[in-house]
Amino acid sequence: MTSVTSSDILNRVGNTPLIKLDSLSNSRINYFAKLEGHNPFGSVKDRAAYWMIKDGEEKGKLTKGKSIIIEPTSGNTGIALTGIANLLGYKVEIVIPEKASNETKDIIRKLGAKVFETSDDLCPKVGAGTDQSIALATSIASSRPDTYYSPNQYANEANFMGHYVGTGPEIWKQTDGKVTHFFTGVGTGGTITGIGAYLKEKNPNVQIIGCQPQQNHLIQGWRNFEESAKPDLFLKRENIVDDWVCVDNDEAFSVVKDVLEKDKLLISPSSAAVYACMKKYPIDGEACVVGIFADDGRKFKSVYSTQNIMTETEFDDALKGAKHMSELAY
Known part of the structure; x- marks a missing residue:
C-alpha cells in the first residue's frame, strides 16, 4: 500500500470539480456548482490558507520550529490553516465564535490546533469593539510578535491571489469560457474578488453576483454588510461586484433536502x-451560471438537527447516499 505524503495532500489543493445542477438547469440556462469540498481539508478556504502560509514563508514571517500561526475564523479557514500548517511544520492556534458548529470545532482540535472560543456572532464582524474573535487573536499575536504570525485573511492579498490564479482560471476552463454569471457569498471577499477579477479580464460582460445573508443569520462564514463592516480585502476591489442578491435563513435551509433529492448532493x-x-435571481436569455459551493454538508449534522432540517438518522442516511463526497485528509 502506497503511503500518502504531505506533498500528495498539498497537491490536491484546487482543481475541484464543476458539476451541472439538473434541478435548476433548463433549455436556456445551465447551472453549475463548483464543489470546493473536494479540497483536501474540505473547503474553499484550503486555497487561501495554502497561499497565505507560503506567502508568510516567502516574506520571512514564518520560521519552522518557532512560529505559531494564529487566526480568527468562523470555521473553514481554521480547519484549512491547521491542516495545511501541520503538513508544513507549524503549530496553530484558532480563535472561533462559540456558535460555530460543534463538528467544525472538533475537527480543528482533532487536527491539532489550540482553540479559543469567543461568544460572538456566527459570522465574524470587523470593526472596533464588535468582533471578539478578531480582537482576541490580535491581542495574542501582538503580545509575542517574535513567535506569533496572523495571516489576517481579511486583508491578506495572498487570499485574493489564490483565487485569481487558481479558482478563476479553473472556472473559465471548465466552462470553455462560456460562463456568464458567477455567484458566491462574501466573508473575507477573497473568493468573489479573486475569481471576479480574473473572469472580468477574460470577458468584461461576465456578471459577478454577491450573495448576502439576512442580519443575525446562520450562514457560517458569510457576512451581512448592514451589521458588519466590509473587510479591507473586499474594499480594494468591491467594484468588481455587478449586483447583489439577498437570502434569508429560511430560503437557504429550505433547499437543503430539495438539492439532496434532486441532485444527490449533501450541501452545507x-x-x-x-x-x-x-x-x-432573474436571468434573461441563454446563460451559463456558476456558483461556489464552499464546502459540503458533512460538518453540519448538529446544525441541521437544531434547525429541524433533518434528524440525525436522516442525516446519516443522506451522507451514505450522497454523490460527489470527497475523501478528506483528516
Whole structure:
C-alpha cells in the first residue's frame, strides 16, 4: 500500500470539480456548482490558507520550529490553516465564535490546533469593539510578535491571489469560457474578488453576483454588510461586484433536502444559500451560471438537527447516499 505524503495532500489543493445542477438547469440556462469540498481539508478556504502560509514563508514571517500561526475564523479557514500548517511544520492556534458548529470545532482540535472560543456572532464582524474573535487573536499575536504570525485573511492579498490564479482560471476552463454569471457569498471577499477579477479580464460582460445573508443569520462564514463592516480585502476591489442578491435563513435551509433529492448532493448552509440565490435571481436569455459551493454538508449534522432540517438518522442516511463526497485528509 502506497503511503500518502504531505506533498500528495498539498497537491490536491484546487482543481475541484464543476458539476451541472439538473434541478435548476433548463433549455436556456445551465447551472453549475463548483464543489470546493473536494479540497483536501474540505473547503474553499484550503486555497487561501495554502497561499497565505507560503506567502508568510516567502516574506520571512514564518520560521519552522518557532512560529505559531494564529487566526480568527468562523470555521473553514481554521480547519484549512491547521491542516495545511501541520503538513508544513507549524503549530496553530484558532480563535472561533462559540456558535460555530460543534463538528467544525472538533475537527480543528482533532487536527491539532489550540482553540479559543469567543461568544460572538456566527459570522465574524470587523470593526472596533464588535468582533471578539478578531480582537482576541490580535491581542495574542501582538503580545509575542517574535513567535506569533496572523495571516489576517481579511486583508491578506495572498487570499485574493489564490483565487485569481487558481479558482478563476479553473472556472473559465471548465466552462470553455462560456460562463456568464458567477455567484458566491462574501466573508473575507477573497473568493468573489479573486475569481471576479480574473473572469472580468477574460470577458468584461461576465456578471459577478454577491450573495448576502439576512442580519443575525446562520450562514457560517458569510457576512451581512448592514451589521458588519466590509473587510479591507473586499474594499480594494468591491467594484468588481455587478449586483447583489439577498437570502434569508429560511430560503437557504429550505433547499437543503430539495438539492439532496434532486441532485444527490449533501450541501452545507452556505452552499444552500448560494443555490437559493441562483434560484431566485432573474436571468434573461441563454446563460451559463456558476456558483461556489464552499464546502459540503458533512460538518453540519448538529446544525441541521437544531434547525429541524433533518434528524440525525436522516442525516446519516443522506451522507451514505450522497454523490460527489470527497475523501478528506483528516
